[in-house]
């Protein structure tokens with residue numbers, strides 16, 4: 001028999017879905033009306049109608065995105081009120097509130113209240129839904145007085161149910177079970193830099209994403225036009241998290257991996273850690289600056305230039321004076337070049353004028369064409385360019401690392417070995433380490449096209465005009481709707497609010513990604529420990545207000561140029577103006593596995609903040625020792641194939657990952673493909689399959705039901721990786737871990753306390 005509470009909640013939740021359906025129907029009606037409005041002639045033109053149609057489609061998509069687990073909580077307050085908490089706010093037509101948005105201030109009690117600090121909450125109820133139906137309810141009674149005669153509900157807690165659920169290859173939101181320490185971080189003030197340190201599985205990524213949604217909700221005014229940027233380590237990671245924000249009703253966050261922050265460039269990882277370390281170091285600041293300065297040259301001697309048959313003289317002194325004047329403008333290289341060119345052209349024109357006058361005595365005809373003659377002269381153009389070449393970041397960096405003579409001229413402080421590491425063929429793909437250098441160069445070079453600034457101003461003016469037109473359209477649309485008897489369906493305020501919000505979404509998300517110089521209102525960095533000094537420079541440039549949320553785990557650093565301490569990484573940019581918060585509970589990895597990983601790390605000398613695991617696992621880590629024979633890698637892979645059926649069975653339809661370093665990963669993938677065919681994916685973007693083979697760096701930030709690590713000892717040596725890599729690999733599973741080793745098993749893994 002269903003108890004009365006469950007019946008009550010089912011009724012209430014049914015009502016919420018009914019209201020959601022009504023709103024959807026209303027939006028659909030508005031959409032149809034706007035489409036028809038064009039036909040009756042009140043709309044100004046088709047593009048306006050399309051703009052409004054797009055607006056309603058967008059609204060509908062938002063309402064559709066919150067279908068799953070629309071509501072998840074209820075608070076019973078001291079004053080007798082009941083408050084339902086869900087993905088969005090909902091009210092009745094006469095504005096009686098039915099459900100509070102989880103990001104609203106009053107919803108924070110749902111996540112924060114405890115028996116010791118009740119915050120006016122008597123009871124917190126979790127509603128566990130399947131489809132649209134309440135399957136179970138679970139109460140935290142905070143006010144002891146309520147326990148008398150009250151029913152208590154058994155069953156798996158909402159949190160444990162979420163943690164035990166099968167992984168899908170895409171991250172899910174945690175909005176219904178955010179824990180208090182996470183909630184405090186999500187709702188932390190916008191200003192300043194907040195660093196969130198936490199061991200594996202503590203929900204750093206989840207917190208980062210929910211914080212993005214929270215900030216956009218509660219600081220919409222400030223962030224709507226500047227936007228929020230969320231940066232992750234790789235494109236596979238961005239793919240893994242891409243569904244979370246839409247499920248929270250947010251589509252306005254710009255998401256990018258560090259390798260994609262320069263518009264038009266899609267970088268590959270830097271294969272050689274020594275190169276990554278060198279290109280990430282602060283020494284590159286001086287090198288790039290020197291490379292830029294090197295492109296301004298004073299000729300060794302006088303040059304004779306032919307202009308329309310007249311011989312003009314360009315002296316080193318002239319060039320030096322023009323260069324110094326241009327530099328003193330303080331403008332970037334390409335913009336200062338305009339000053340340089342103007343000065344030289346003027347001086348050469350004066351020379352030409354004297355010569356022309358000397359050769360045609362008494363003729364004072366218009367000489368204005370002379371300046372044009374000088375400008376058009378091939379000799380002059382070559383001479384000016386040799387002194388100060390217009391430059392793109394790509395050309396500068398490509399020639400710096402591609403031409404030995406240029407590198408030797410500017411890299412005095414670098415050893416020959418270091419110069420060898422910096423060399424790259426001109427046609428090589430740009431790497432993630434290069435991107436930060438290109439950005440540094442772009443900053444020093446400025447716009448290549450002198451008219452680019454004007455172009456931006458023109459676009460801005462156009463955008464403002466569009467906005468005004470849109471306001472005008474608003475009135476027309478309402479008029480059109482009224483004519484169809486739909487009076488009042490579209491509120492003017494609603495449309496204006498949408499227009500502002502919609503316009504912001506377009507500006508922040510679409511304009512920002514194509515503009516290197518875009519200044520974001522806030523930047524959230526995930527796996528921040530991986531960033532090099534040069535990458536930090538690139539990010540800080542994109543948020544002059546220095547409003548940052550920085551999440552990561554120093555112990556998981558694997559990038560050669562990554563951080564070994566927050567202070568060392570951040571002090572150069574934020575001084576002591578950053579606050580540190582810590583997450584202390586591991587929600588992913590079962591206790592036995594988390595402890596083995598922490599013991600291994602400690603034995604290998606890595607200091608880790610090992611969080612407390614929230615769950616006991618069904619399995620201790622399985623260690624499989626295999627005779628190495630003549631081909632150890634072959635033996636490990638053979639064993640993998642042999643036991644893989646067992647792992648699939650244990651994962652019971654969930655995801656199984658094989659993590660191996662270097663060439664071994666490729667071999668394992670081939671072997672598994674031989675047996676499981678297309679079920680086996682590898683590397684970035686393959687998480688639709690239920691078997692994935694990855695190297696530890698690709699596995700960063702991801703999780704799987706079951707994980708097999710091949711040759712763990714190999715991940716500890718410097719060739720294949722660092723302790724952090726094995727630590728990352730071992731902490732990916734939500735259920736089960738197996739290690740296959742032909743040699744030593746790293747110390748600490750097998751020893752139970």
Ligand SMILES: Nc1ncnc2c1ncn2[C@@H]1O[C@H](COP(=O)(O)OP(=O)(O)OP(=O)(O)O)[C@@H](O)[C@H]1O
Pocket residue numbers: 159162163172173174177178179182198199200201202203204205206207553556587588700701702703731
């Ligand atoms: N409050 C929560 N409720 C439910 N699940 C949670 C909660 N917090 C974290 N999780 C889950 O724990 C797992 C780990 O979270 P997340 O990936 O954000 O951790 P992380 O700290 O970024 O880990 P890592 O540093 O190892 O990559 C995810 O499956 C996430 O959904």
